[in-house]
Amino acid sequence: MTTVEPIRNKQDLEKIKNRLLKTNFRDYVLFLFGINTGLRISDILNLDVKDVKNKNFIQIKEQKTGKIKKFPINKYLKVILKTYTKDKQESLPLFKTVYDNRMDRITAYRIINKVCKNVHIEANIGTHTLRKTFGYFHYKTFKDVAMLQKIFNHSSPEITLKYIGIEQEEIFKSYNNFFI
Numbered sequence: 001m002t003t004v005e006p007i008r009n010k011q012d013l014e015k016i017k018n019r020l021l022k023t024n025f026r027d028y029v030l031f032l033f034g035i036n037t038g039l040r041i042s043d044i045l046n047l048d049v050k051d052v053k054n055k056n057f058i059q060i061k062e063q064k065t066g067k068i069k070k071f072p073i074n075k076y077l078k079v080i081l082k083t084y085t086k087d088k089q090e091s092l093p094l095f096k097t098v099y100d101n102r103m104d105r106i107t108a109y110r111i112i113n114k115v116c117k118n119v120h121i122e123a124n125i126g127t128h129t130l131r132k133t134f135g136y137f138h139y140k141t142f143k144d145v146a147m148l149q150k151i152f153n154h155s156s157p158e159i160t161l162k163y164i165g166i167e168q169e170e171i172f173k174s175y176n177n178f179f180i
Contacts, residue, residue, distance in 0.1 A: 006132035007035075007116075008163055011150045013133070015119040029084045030095055030103075034130025036077045038138070038151055040064060041127035052081050058174035063130040066155055069146050135164035 007013055013035070020028035033044055040144075042063045049099050051058060052073065059070040073081065085094075094103035116125045131152075138148055145157040154160045161167045 002124050005013050005177060006129060006136035007121065007123065007125075008133075008169075010137075012119065012121050016121075018113050022062045022177055023115075024111075025084065026095060027115070029080055030108065030111065031115070031130065032080055034127075034132045035137075036074055036103075037071070038131050038134035040131055041108050043069075044130075045093075045095055045105060045108060047076065047093055047094040048090070049085050049088045049092050052094060053065055053085040053088070053090055054082075056132070062153075067153060071151075104161050117142035130166050135160070136166070138168060139164055 005110070016031060017028065018053065020031055023161075028164045030044070033039075037044070037058070040063070041058070043060055046063065047058075047060070051060070055073060056078075057070055057072050059068065061067070077144050084120055095108075097103050097104040097107060105127055112127060112129060116123075135148055135152060138151070139145060139161075142148075145160055148164075149157055152160055152163065154163065158167070
């Protein structure tokens with residue numbers, strides 16, 4: 001199994017957002033939700049409209065860890081979610097397929113993979129790319145690996161840095177800037 005990577009380039013993120021916004025608003029919201037919350041795709045797809053509609057916080061029980069996680073919805077995502085959930089019944093899944101079923105991770109994978117290919121992103125992409133992208137930019141913005149470690153429920157800073165690709169990026173940078 002190939003390890004997926006974060007999207008490390010803000011211009012690539014903008015290309016993806018623009019493409020999704022033009023083609024499918026649901027997919028756009030799914031992508032924004034993933035890169036702005038850092039949740040695993042299984043937890044995102046398990047959400048119902050009532051979990052986010054008119055809310056300031058999201059509270060879930062993580063499927064993988066069984067731990068309760070509560071965090072605020074940032075102001076940008078809140079605006080998008082307000083538009084997206086406006087006419088949706090609260091009891092329905094937040095992300096549904098065209099067949100009116102709850103979206104599954106295979107469908108989410110296809111959406112993310114397709115849009116990345118369409119905008120010529122060559123990285124190893126998967127549903128976990130959304131979570132790793134959140135982590136990568138959170139780290140680049142705040143340089144606080146301890147906070148990110150807590151957000152991700154990782155056991156050490158080293159695991160967190162490796163997880164978001166910082167460790168490998170720093171190794172490559174070291175090689176590229178070294179000459180005797």
